[in-house]
Amino acid sequence: MSIVRHEGRMQVTCDSCPATYRRTYKVEDFDVLIADITSEEWKKFKQEGQWRHRCPDCSKSVERRLV
Numbered sequence: 001m002s003i004v005r006h007e008g009r010m011q012v013t014c015d016s017c018p019a020t021y022r023r024t025y026k027v028e029d030f031d032v033l034i035a036d037i038t039s040e041e042w043k044k045f046k047q048e049g050q051w052r053h054r055c056p057d058c059s060k061s062v063e064r065r066l067v
């Protein structure tokens with residue numbers, strides 16, 4: 001999972017580039033984290049049983065490749 005924990009806070013990182021989501025969240029705010037990144041078009045998906053995350057820029061380039 002590409003959620004980095006440091007000092008009790010979580011930060012989402014992109015699996016396809018070095019981007020990190022600008023906000024960090026407390027562990028108990030996991031639901032808020034997911035709601036926030038989803039509303040900013042970060043994508044989460046399961047790959048080989050692990051959750052992965054993709055920033056809006058990478059999501060766009062993936063979609064472009066699929067078209």
Ligand SMILES: [Zn+2]
Binds near residue numbers: 014016018059
């Ligand atoms: Zn990215």
